[in-house]
């Protein structure tokens with residue numbers, strides 16, 4: 001322990017290890033809110049913010065003309081810089097309206113969320129078209145938008161809680177598609193957490209840990225069928241072993257553009273458990289290597305197909321202050337735990353919550369785990 005126990009960022013655990021981090025996002029958010037709400041005495045100028053305010057959401061360049069086009073043949077009843085009221089015609093689609101006014105069919109969700117419906121109303125009921133992504137952070141007094149990150153391991157047939165049957169996985173993907181969920185790339189969370197990017201209200205992220213071969217055999221065809229992206233966290237020592245994915249399979253997954261391959265340590269040791277016979281220097285070196293080597297291996301073997309490692313899933317979901325300090329030094333931008341729940345804008349980027357999906361979950365269990373709102377006071 002000597003040598004770095006005194007470092008401010010690292011706190012020794014009573015038992016001689018390192019204290020696990022359970023990030024008190026509620027407390028952090030409350031501190032932030034309290035600071036914002038505190039009255040400022042007198043005419044003293046407020047100090048400059050520690051970080052510059054986030055730039056407004058980049059709205060797509062306004063189309064040079066709002067001329068009707070197929071899928072958006074109706075009339076504009078009124079508009080200002082931020083919003084437009086549109087009277088649709090028969091045959092209009094949200095994608096058409098998004099193309100005409102937002103310059104991007106893919107932003108149809110922005111109109112759907114603003115109107116609380118996912119189709120163009122019949123007759124002459126007007127549609128509200130927000131011209132920017134609106135309030136970047138969807139926050140009200142009782143909660144904030146939250147993005148669930150799902151965590152899978154193995155796919156089957158096969159026994160055990162960790163094995164999700166292919167038919168069960170497909171039922172879940174089908175339900176997400178039918179209910180207009182947007183399955184995000186994990187990397188899209190970074191902009192959301194920085195307050196720069198608005199996301200559809202029904203957003204979800206799919207992650208898969210360890211790198212079992214069944215990912216390629218059962219999950220990959222289904223991800224392709226639905227066009228859903230996923231992030232695969234592999235630990236380097238496992239690749240090519242026993243029932244693991246091979247490097248060739250990882251390459252195929254990465255080349256598809258749907259599966260983002262990221263780091264899950266070198267050996268899958270529990271990063272917060274310092275062995276009794278492991279000196280502090282050796283422990284520290286091990287943590288350093290557990291974060292550095294998988295990134296080096298993945299980028300060396302798969303860099304040619306675009307793999308760039310920025311995210312890390314902690315084995316067993318566990319991290320402590322030393323691990324977080326190493327994450328920051330090695331410039332990982334997102335760290336993933338297995339603390340269940342969704343992630344609001346105030347989530348700690350290196351302590352993101354993830355919800356396990358197990359083989360014995362019914363579709364109802366699955367739906368119940370999609371937390372789309374979070375209150376800062378919720379544990």
Ligand SMILES: [Zn+2]
Nearest residue numbers: 209210315316
């Ligand atoms: Zn794992």
